[in-house]
Amino acid sequence: MSNLPASIFLTMRDLLRHAVTRFNTEKLFFGHGSANALDEAAYLLLHTLKLPLDKIDPFLDARLLPHEIEAVLAVIERRATDRVPASYITNEAWLGTYNFYVDERVIVPRSFIAELIPEHFSPWVQDPDAITNILELCTGSGCLPIMLADAFPDAQVDAVDISKDALAVAQRNVDTYELQDRITLIESDLYTNVPDKKYDLIITNPPYVNSGSMCKLPQEYRHEPQIALAGGEDGMDLVRKIVAGAAQRLTKNGILMVEIGNERAFAEQAFGDLGLTWLTTSAGDDMVFLLHADQLI
Numbered sequence: 001m002s003n004l005p006a007s008i009f010l011t012m013r014d015l016l017r018h019a020v021t022r023f024n025t026e027k028l029f030f031g032h033g034s035a036n037a038l039d040e041a042a043y044l045l046l047h048t049l050k051l052p053l054d055k056i057d058p059f060l061d062a063r064l065l066p067h068e069i070e071a072v073l074a075v076i077e078r079r080a081t082d083r084v085p086a087s088y089i090t091n092e093a094w095l096g097t098y099n100f101y102v103d104e105r106v107i108v109p110r111s112f113i114a115e116l117i118p119e120h121f122s123p124w125v126q127d128p129d130a131i132t133n134i135l136e137l138c139t140g141s142g143c144l145p146i147m148l149a150d151a152f153p154d155a156q157v158d159a160v161d162i163s164k165d166a167l168a169v170a171q172r173n174v175d176t177y178e179l180q181d182r183i184t185l186i187e188s189d190l191y192t193n194v195p196d197k198k199y200d201l202i203i204t205n206p207p208y209v210n211s212g213s214m215c216k217l218p219q220e221y222r223h224e225p226q227i228a229l230a231g232g233e234d235g236m237d238l239v240r241k242i243v244a245g246a247a248q249r250l251t252k253n254g255i256l257m258v259e260i261g262n263e264r265a266f267a268e269q270a271f272g273d274l275g276l277t278w279l280t281t282s283a284g285d286d287m288v289f290l291l292h293a294d295q296l297i
Contacts, residue, residue, distance in 0.1 A: 142170030
Protein backbone atom coordinates (compact mmCIF):
# COMPACT_ATOMS: atom_id res chain seq x y z
CA MET A 1 0.00 0.00 0.00
CA SER A 2 1.20 3.52 -0.84
CA ASN A 3 2.25 5.63 2.13
CA LEU A 4 2.85 8.77 0.09
CA PRO A 5 1.34 11.91 1.66
CA ALA A 6 -1.61 13.34 -0.25
CA SER A 7 0.03 16.77 -0.11
CA ILE A 8 2.58 15.83 -2.79
CA PHE A 9 -0.19 15.54 -5.40
CA LEU A 10 -1.41 18.79 -6.88
CA THR A 11 -3.00 18.07 -10.26
CA MET A 12 -4.89 15.39 -12.15
CA ARG A 13 -1.71 14.73 -14.08
CA ASP A 14 0.13 13.90 -10.84
CA LEU A 15 -2.54 11.44 -9.78
CA LEU A 16 -2.81 9.86 -13.21
CA ARG A 17 0.93 9.21 -13.33
CA HIS A 18 0.84 7.80 -9.80
CA ALA A 19 -2.08 5.48 -10.62
CA VAL A 20 -0.44 4.10 -13.77
CA THR A 21 2.76 3.41 -11.87
CA ARG A 22 0.89 1.69 -9.03
CA PHE A 23 -1.15 -0.45 -11.42
CA ASN A 24 1.90 -1.49 -13.43
CA THR A 25 3.97 -2.17 -10.32
CA GLU A 26 1.25 -4.43 -8.92
CA LYS A 27 0.89 -6.16 -12.32
CA LEU A 28 -2.87 -5.77 -12.33
CA PHE A 29 -5.00 -7.67 -14.82
CA PHE A 30 -7.16 -5.60 -17.16
CA GLY A 31 -10.01 -7.70 -18.46
CA HIS A 32 -13.11 -5.92 -17.20
CA GLY A 33 -13.48 -3.01 -19.59
CA SER A 34 -10.05 -1.38 -19.83
CA ALA A 35 -7.15 -2.60 -21.92
CA ASN A 36 -4.24 -1.13 -19.98
CA ALA A 37 -3.17 0.75 -16.86
CA LEU A 38 -3.49 4.20 -18.44
CA ASP A 39 -7.06 3.69 -19.63
CA GLU A 40 -8.14 2.24 -16.30
CA ALA A 41 -6.45 5.00 -14.30
CA ALA A 42 -8.05 7.70 -16.42
CA TYR A 43 -11.49 6.09 -16.04
CA LEU A 44 -11.22 5.77 -12.27
CA LEU A 45 -10.02 9.35 -11.84
CA LEU A 46 -12.73 10.82 -14.03
CA HIS A 47 -15.48 8.74 -12.43
CA THR A 48 -14.36 9.57 -8.89
CA LEU A 49 -14.26 13.28 -9.66
CA LYS A 50 -17.59 13.14 -11.55
CA LEU A 51 -16.07 14.41 -14.78
CA PRO A 52 -16.95 13.40 -18.37
CA LEU A 53 -15.47 9.97 -18.99
CA ASP A 54 -14.30 10.79 -22.51
CA LYS A 55 -12.44 14.04 -21.75
CA ILE A 56 -9.41 13.95 -19.50
CA ASP A 57 -7.07 16.33 -21.39
CA PRO A 58 -8.84 19.58 -20.35
CA PHE A 59 -8.51 18.59 -16.69
CA LEU A 60 -4.95 17.24 -16.53
CA ASP A 61 -3.49 20.44 -15.10
CA ALA A 62 -6.43 21.21 -12.84
CA ARG A 63 -5.47 21.56 -9.17
CA LEU A 64 -7.57 19.38 -6.89
CA LEU A 65 -9.02 20.04 -3.48
CA PRO A 66 -7.61 18.00 -0.57
CA HIS A 67 -10.75 15.89 -0.22
CA GLU A 68 -10.72 15.14 -3.95
CA ILE A 69 -7.12 13.94 -3.76
CA GLU A 70 -7.94 11.72 -0.79
CA ALA A 71 -10.90 10.20 -2.63
CA VAL A 72 -8.85 9.44 -5.74
CA LEU A 73 -5.99 7.94 -3.73
CA ALA A 74 -8.43 5.66 -1.89
CA VAL A 75 -9.79 4.36 -5.19
CA ILE A 76 -6.29 3.83 -6.60
CA GLU A 77 -5.27 1.85 -3.53
CA ARG A 78 -8.39 -0.30 -3.54
CA ARG A 79 -7.75 -1.23 -7.16
CA ALA A 80 -4.01 -1.78 -6.68
CA THR A 81 -3.96 -3.49 -3.29
CA ASP A 82 -7.22 -5.45 -3.22
CA ARG A 83 -7.28 -6.01 -7.00
CA VAL A 84 -10.99 -5.27 -7.09
CA PRO A 85 -12.27 -4.85 -10.67
CA ALA A 86 -12.84 -1.20 -11.49
CA SER A 87 -16.52 -1.82 -12.23
CA TYR A 88 -17.10 -2.95 -8.63
CA ILE A 89 -15.47 0.23 -7.38
CA THR A 90 -17.58 2.51 -9.59
CA ASN A 91 -20.68 0.27 -9.67
CA GLU A 92 -20.95 0.65 -13.40
CA ALA A 93 -19.94 -1.19 -16.55
CA TRP A 94 -20.16 -0.25 -20.20
CA LEU A 95 -21.07 -2.40 -23.20
CA GLY A 96 -20.81 -0.20 -26.26
CA THR A 97 -22.94 2.86 -25.51
CA TYR A 98 -24.89 1.12 -22.75
CA ASN A 99 -24.17 1.77 -19.09
CA PHE A 100 -25.19 -0.81 -16.47
CA TYR A 101 -25.21 -0.95 -12.68
CA VAL A 102 -23.05 -3.78 -11.33
CA ASP A 103 -21.78 -5.04 -8.00
CA GLU A 104 -20.28 -8.25 -6.62
CA ARG A 105 -23.57 -10.13 -7.07
CA VAL A 106 -22.92 -10.41 -10.81
CA ILE A 107 -19.90 -10.82 -13.05
CA VAL A 108 -18.71 -7.68 -14.77
CA PRO A 109 -20.51 -7.55 -18.16
CA ARG A 110 -18.24 -8.49 -21.07
CA SER A 111 -19.79 -10.21 -24.02
CA PHE A 112 -18.83 -10.61 -27.65
CA ILE A 113 -22.49 -11.25 -28.42
CA ALA A 114 -23.09 -7.61 -27.45
CA GLU A 115 -21.05 -6.56 -30.48
CA LEU A 116 -23.45 -8.41 -32.80
CA ILE A 117 -26.72 -7.06 -31.41
CA PRO A 118 -26.68 -3.57 -33.00
CA GLU A 119 -26.50 -5.24 -36.44
CA HIS A 120 -29.47 -7.46 -35.53
CA PHE A 121 -27.33 -10.58 -35.98
CA SER A 122 -27.18 -9.97 -39.71
CA PRO A 123 -27.08 -11.96 -41.99
CA TRP A 124 -28.41 -14.84 -39.85
CA VAL A 125 -31.50 -12.87 -38.87
CA GLN A 126 -32.93 -11.64 -42.16
CA ASP A 127 -36.01 -9.84 -40.83
CA PRO A 128 -35.49 -8.22 -37.40
CA ASP A 129 -39.13 -7.12 -37.32
CA ALA A 130 -40.20 -10.78 -37.38
CA ILE A 131 -38.44 -11.49 -34.06
CA THR A 132 -41.17 -11.53 -31.42
CA ASN A 133 -39.86 -13.81 -28.66
CA ILE A 134 -36.31 -14.03 -27.32
CA LEU A 135 -34.96 -16.20 -24.51
CA GLU A 136 -31.72 -15.14 -22.84
CA LEU A 137 -30.16 -17.65 -20.44
CA CYS A 138 -27.68 -16.81 -17.63
CA THR A 139 -28.58 -13.14 -17.75
CA GLY A 140 -26.48 -11.87 -14.81
CA SER A 141 -26.81 -8.09 -14.75
CA GLY A 142 -29.45 -8.10 -17.49
CA CYS A 143 -27.22 -6.33 -19.99
CA LEU A 144 -27.91 -8.52 -23.02
CA PRO A 145 -31.72 -8.59 -22.74
CA ILE A 146 -31.75 -4.81 -22.46
CA MET A 147 -29.68 -4.50 -25.63
CA LEU A 148 -31.81 -7.16 -27.33
CA ALA A 149 -35.05 -5.36 -26.43
CA ASP A 150 -33.62 -2.19 -27.92
CA ALA A 151 -32.49 -3.88 -31.14
CA PHE A 152 -35.69 -5.89 -31.64
CA PRO A 153 -38.50 -3.49 -30.68
CA ASP A 154 -41.30 -5.98 -31.44
CA ALA A 155 -39.83 -8.70 -29.23
CA GLN A 156 -40.65 -9.81 -25.72
CA VAL A 157 -37.53 -11.00 -23.89
CA ASP A 158 -37.47 -13.67 -21.17
CA ALA A 159 -34.23 -13.39 -19.18
CA VAL A 160 -33.22 -16.29 -16.94
CA ASP A 161 -30.78 -16.73 -14.08
CA ILE A 162 -30.48 -19.23 -11.25
CA SER A 163 -29.28 -16.52 -8.83
CA LYS A 164 -31.77 -14.34 -6.95
CA ASP A 165 -28.97 -11.89 -6.27
CA ALA A 166 -28.14 -11.57 -9.95
CA LEU A 167 -31.80 -11.05 -10.82
CA ALA A 168 -32.02 -8.23 -8.27
CA VAL A 169 -29.22 -6.44 -10.12
CA ALA A 170 -30.87 -7.21 -13.46
CA GLN A 171 -34.14 -5.77 -12.21
CA ARG A 172 -32.41 -2.54 -11.29
CA ASN A 173 -31.01 -2.23 -14.82
CA VAL A 174 -34.31 -3.15 -16.45
CA ASP A 175 -36.01 -0.46 -14.36
CA THR A 176 -33.37 2.10 -15.31
CA TYR A 177 -34.02 1.49 -19.00
CA GLU A 178 -37.79 1.38 -18.37
CA LEU A 179 -38.18 -1.99 -20.07
CA GLN A 180 -40.34 -3.68 -17.43
CA ASP A 181 -43.11 -4.28 -19.98
CA ARG A 182 -40.76 -5.98 -22.46
CA ILE A 183 -38.34 -7.96 -20.31
CA THR A 184 -39.48 -10.70 -17.93
CA LEU A 185 -36.92 -11.86 -15.38
CA ILE A 186 -37.20 -15.52 -14.42
CA GLU A 187 -35.47 -17.36 -11.60
CA SER A 188 -34.68 -20.72 -13.13
CA ASP A 189 -32.04 -23.39 -13.56
CA LEU A 190 -31.77 -22.90 -17.32
CA TYR A 191 -35.05 -24.09 -18.91
CA THR A 192 -36.71 -25.44 -15.73
CA ASN A 193 -39.12 -22.53 -15.13
CA VAL A 194 -39.15 -21.12 -18.65
CA PRO A 195 -42.64 -20.60 -20.17
CA ASP A 196 -43.92 -23.28 -22.52
CA LYS A 197 -43.62 -21.34 -25.76
CA LYS A 198 -41.40 -21.09 -28.82
CA TYR A 199 -38.60 -18.56 -29.22
CA ASP A 200 -37.16 -17.03 -32.37
CA LEU A 201 -33.81 -16.57 -30.65
CA ILE A 202 -32.12 -18.24 -27.69
CA ILE A 203 -29.09 -16.23 -26.64
CA THR A 204 -26.66 -17.16 -23.89
CA ASN A 205 -23.30 -16.24 -22.41
CA PRO A 206 -23.15 -19.06 -19.82
CA PRO A 207 -20.45 -20.14 -17.37
CA TYR A 208 -17.88 -21.82 -19.60
CA VAL A 209 -14.44 -21.65 -17.97
CA ASN A 210 -12.94 -25.14 -17.77
CA SER A 211 -11.64 -26.42 -14.44
CA GLY A 212 -7.98 -26.12 -15.43
CA SER A 213 -8.41 -22.48 -16.37
CA MET A 214 -10.44 -21.72 -13.25
CA CYS A 215 -7.38 -22.53 -11.15
CA LYS A 216 -5.31 -20.02 -13.09
CA LEU A 217 -7.66 -17.05 -13.22
CA PRO A 218 -6.17 -13.67 -12.23
CA GLN A 219 -7.04 -12.45 -8.75
CA GLU A 220 -9.50 -9.90 -10.16
CA TYR A 221 -11.80 -12.75 -11.21
CA ARG A 222 -11.87 -14.10 -7.66
CA HIS A 223 -14.10 -11.16 -6.72
CA GLU A 224 -16.77 -12.34 -9.16
CA PRO A 225 -19.43 -15.00 -8.41
CA GLN A 226 -17.68 -18.25 -9.26
CA ILE A 227 -21.01 -19.85 -10.20
CA ALA A 228 -21.11 -17.45 -13.14
CA LEU A 229 -17.70 -18.54 -14.40
CA ALA A 230 -17.13 -22.25 -13.75
CA GLY A 231 -18.27 -24.57 -16.51
CA GLY A 232 -16.97 -27.93 -15.29
CA GLU A 233 -14.09 -30.11 -16.45
CA ASP A 234 -14.21 -28.97 -20.09
CA GLY A 235 -16.31 -25.84 -19.56
CA MET A 236 -19.28 -27.33 -21.40
CA ASP A 237 -21.44 -28.60 -18.51
CA LEU A 238 -24.15 -25.95 -18.86
CA VAL A 239 -23.62 -25.54 -22.60
CA ARG A 240 -24.54 -29.21 -23.12
CA LYS A 241 -27.83 -28.68 -21.27
CA ILE A 242 -28.53 -25.50 -23.23
CA VAL A 243 -27.90 -27.16 -26.59
CA ALA A 244 -29.87 -30.27 -25.62
CA GLY A 245 -32.94 -28.29 -24.61
CA ALA A 246 -32.95 -25.70 -27.37
CA ALA A 247 -34.64 -27.71 -30.15
CA GLN A 248 -38.01 -28.00 -28.41
CA ARG A 249 -38.01 -24.31 -27.50
CA LEU A 250 -37.05 -22.79 -30.85
CA THR A 251 -39.39 -21.88 -33.66
CA LYS A 252 -38.99 -23.66 -36.99
CA ASN A 253 -36.52 -21.03 -38.18
CA GLY A 254 -35.15 -20.24 -34.73
CA ILE A 255 -31.50 -19.68 -33.84
CA LEU A 256 -29.39 -20.61 -30.83
CA MET A 257 -26.36 -18.40 -30.17
CA VAL A 258 -23.80 -19.35 -27.49
CA GLU A 259 -20.71 -17.51 -26.29
CA ILE A 260 -17.92 -19.82 -25.10
CA GLY A 261 -14.89 -17.52 -24.81
CA ASN A 262 -11.61 -19.36 -25.27
CA GLU A 263 -13.20 -22.81 -25.20
CA ARG A 264 -13.66 -23.42 -28.96
CA ALA A 265 -11.64 -26.64 -28.88
CA PHE A 266 -13.88 -28.11 -26.18
CA ALA A 267 -17.02 -26.85 -27.95
CA GLU A 268 -15.93 -28.52 -31.18
CA GLN A 269 -15.32 -31.77 -29.30
CA ALA A 270 -18.77 -31.61 -27.73
CA PHE A 271 -20.88 -30.27 -30.61
CA GLY A 272 -18.75 -30.31 -33.74
CA ASP A 273 -20.92 -32.98 -35.37
CA LEU A 274 -23.84 -30.51 -35.38
CA GLY A 275 -22.01 -28.20 -37.79
CA LEU A 276 -21.29 -25.12 -35.69
CA THR A 277 -21.20 -21.71 -37.37
CA TRP A 278 -18.56 -19.50 -35.77
CA LEU A 279 -19.33 -15.79 -35.76
CA THR A 280 -16.78 -13.05 -36.28
CA THR A 281 -16.22 -10.67 -33.36
CA SER A 282 -13.46 -8.28 -32.34
CA ALA A 283 -11.63 -11.27 -30.83
CA GLY A 284 -11.75 -13.33 -34.03
CA ASP A 285 -13.88 -16.32 -35.02
CA ASP A 286 -13.56 -18.44 -31.88
CA MET A 287 -15.83 -16.89 -29.25
CA VAL A 288 -19.46 -17.35 -30.35
CA PHE A 289 -21.17 -20.18 -32.21
CA LEU A 290 -24.58 -20.40 -33.83
CA LEU A 291 -26.93 -23.30 -34.52
CA HIS A 292 -30.18 -23.27 -36.48
CA ALA A 293 -33.20 -25.11 -35.15
CA ASP A 294 -33.06 -27.78 -37.87
CA GLN A 295 -29.47 -28.61 -36.86
CA LEU A 296 -30.65 -29.42 -33.34
CA ILE A 297 -33.40 -31.87 -34.26
